[in-house]
Amino acid sequence: MTNAVLRETLPTPEALRPWFAGVGSVSVGDVPTEPFVHLPEAATRVVVRTGEHGSRSTLVVGPRARASYHSGKRRVSCVELRLAPGSVRPLLGVPAVELVGRAVRLGDLPGVMARRLADELRWLAPDEALEHLAEVLPERLGAAADRSRTELVRAGVDALSVRTGRPPAQVADVARELAVSERQLRNLFAEGVGLSPKHYARINRVRTVLDHAATRPWAELAAATGYYDQSHMTTDFRTLMGVPPRSYFTGRLPEATPCQSLRRA
Structure with a gap:
């Protein structure tokens, strides 16, 4: 079993x-x-x-x-x-x-x-x-599909994502590169992703930390994923994961709750 x-x-x-x-x-x-x-x-x-x-x-x-x-x-x-x-x-x-x-x-x-x-x-x-x-x-x-809107939101997602050798861009810089206002960029993300550009970037960084924490030092990982420092990474991780990185990776997790039933649309 x-x-x-x-x-x-x-x-x-x-x-x-x-x-x-x-x-x-x-x-x-x-x-x-x-x-x-x-x-x-x-x-x-x-x-x-x-x-x-x-x-x-x-x-x-x-x-x-x-x-x-x-x-x-x-x-x-x-x-x-x-x-x-x-x-x-x-x-x-x-x-x-x-x-x-x-x-x-x-x-x-x-x-x-x-x-x-x-x-x-x-x-x-x-x-x-x-x-x-x-x-x-x-x-x-x-x-x-609306191809022009799809291309814009995908370009925004790519720019705000962590890539090898390139930290994610700032939201204002992405809007400028795409020739849209920050408000238009937020609207594109709401429709095409569901989250604000800033929150998308936070999730992408934390997921990158989860993927690479076993192979890279904390400070090096923080720099590679676009954080100001290790403390900034720890704060973001705690906000999204409910516990700081060391607690998560040693199994000290928040209390589990029963799975919820489906919600109707």
């Missing part, structure tokens, strides 16, 4: 790459003894979920501004498709900001395409769902 939470990155079908930033699987064993951690997440995800008794559902999980810690999951497996910036409204019919902190059934969303997909995916296994999405979505999304 296993109690591990297993995560795996899956190949993204080529036809979906313009619209999805990545595909992954998550499975939880029989009797979890450790909290199930939902990390801060800037992307909206379509989740094909198989429950304890084989029940299947297709969900939409919006951006998560802060980490949360839960108990009570068992025998759950999911395939998660992370939507690329700018893909939420064309696919789901709502701006990304309306989904922040929410998990809803795909068929409960108002968009015609979302309801149609929910009907089509209802009886498909996760691998079949991926094949179906790769077959039908490119044509549907190509007709629905």
